[in-house]
Amino acid sequence: MSQATQNTQIKLIARPQGAPTAELFQVEHSTIPQAGDGQILVKQSHMSLDPAMLGWMSDDRESYIPPVELGDVMRSSGYAEVIESQHPDFAVGDKVTGMFGWQEYALSNGQGINKVDPNLSAEMVLSVLALPGLTATQGLLRIGQPKSGETLVVTGAAGSVGSIVGQLAKAEGLRVIGVVGSEDKADWIVNTLGFDAAINYKTDNLAQQLAELTPEGIDLFFENTGGPIQQHIYQRMNAHGRIVVCGMIADYTAATPAPGPNWMNIIRKRLTIQGFTMPDHFHEVPQLLELLVPYVQKGQIQYRSHTLKGLTSAVGGLNLLFTGGNQGKLIVEL
Missing domain, CATH: 3.40.50.720 (NAD(P)-binding Rossmann-like Domain)
Incomplete structure (x- = not known):
């Protein structure tokens, strides 16, 4: 299978006992899906690693969000480009953020996906304007x-x-x-x-x-x-x-x-x-950005990001959040 037709995914295969370890995950390769009616296909370039992920990996059925099921792609938010669209609100080339998971390519019906200014860097978007x-x-x-x-x-x-x-x-x-x-x-x-x-x-x-x-x-x-x-x-x-x-x-x-x-x-x-x-507030993202963006435009918000390279670096990178080893917003560049 050539690289151009392959989607690399990291799936959760076990529940954590304490800090996350590599044995909890499995790297798989599959054919890149195609966008159907009302769908978009995105190619992800940057993923966010966040402390909430450990909760999403546990089997807590009473939490605010259902756990990631074993065998599913690990959940995460990210920055991506639309490469196929059969959705009226998105065009090929749009830069977007959303919960795309630990994978290179993701299909979406557009729900929870937000278009972002293409002039802003992925690091800026994920460090400040995203989660x-x-x-x-x-x-x-x-x-x-x-x-x-x-x-x-x-x-x-x-x-x-x-x-x-x-x-x-x-x-x-x-x-x-x-x-x-x-x-x-x-x-x-x-x-x-x-x-x-x-x-x-x-x-x-x-x-x-x-x-x-x-x-x-x-x-x-x-x-x-x-x-x-x-x-x-x-x-x-x-x-x-x-x-x-x-x-x-x-x-x-x-x-x-x-x-x-x-x-x-x-x-x-x-x-x-x-x-x-x-x-609880994902449907209010436009209103929250209306509050936040003026501070950014006035130069009142600075950030630093800690970028890891390659999709599989997410596995070890997640531990930096629990050791305090990251220097800034933890991001994986695919």
């Missing part, structure tokens, strides 16, 4: 309701979502403290992104650092990680504070998730705590 930026916009601006002069603490602050949350908050006039896991990441969010301060949860005295950096308490807590600092942030929340719970990566691979804080403070401080996931 990370949409998640930050929904979580911070719509749920968090930030107000100028407030103090925000964001965990996973050098990650793809947390870094955008912090920059949006700075643009809205908030004091922003980022929690990170290395001195390099601390330096980046303060000296490049403009955060007011950073806490390295691996080395610093967390309670003391928080007390010094948030003398007037915390109004808004954007939670991406869980882990040892969560309790300390929760204890410093101000009255009528808001906690936006986006991710808990510290607990995704733990045999027993860490216990949550006692609810007493929720009553005493009249806190609002809301969890959210983006599949």
Whole structure:
């Protein structure tokens, strides 16, 4: 079979026990499909690797999105070009984003596929205008309701979502403290992104650092990680504070998730705590982009991407999310 007629796919063949390993996946080759009536065929050039993938791989039937079934192509969002179209809304050559999965070519009926500006790089689109930026916009601006002069603490602050949350908050006039896991990441969010301060949860005295950096308490807590600092942030929340719970990566691979804080403070401080996931809001992508794009156009959102080469690099690359080894938005270039 010649290369031009072959589609390489990576399928999930086992459930993870802790961190993901290569044995969970199988590489297969099949004939490239053809677009039928009302369909488009896309050739994917870049895939996004995201912490939520571990949840999608598990057999949790009560989660916000059904698990990837064993034997199916691994789920992921990506950037692609339309190479065949029998769909009225898409033309050959259109650049698009969508949930295309770990494969070179994908068929779609167009649902959940968004056209993007062809002048923007794939890295820019996947790092800012795709899942990370949409998640930050929904979580911070719509749920968090930030107000100028407030103090925000964001965990996973050098990650793809947390870094955008912090920059949006700075643009809205908030004091922003980022929690990170290395001195390099601390330096980046303060000296490049403009955060007011950073806490390295691996080395610093967390309670003391928080007390010094948030003398007037915390109004808004954007939670991406869980882990040892969560309790300390929760204890410093101000009255009528808001906690936006986006991710808990510290607990995704733990045999027993860490216990949550006692609810007493929720009553005493009249806190609002809301969890959210983006599949609930995929139908609102145009409205979310309307909120986000002006910040991008004003140069208020910077990013860095960590690009791996080749489809099969996704298998090992996924682990970087759980070791903190990635320096920026994790992307696979096919």
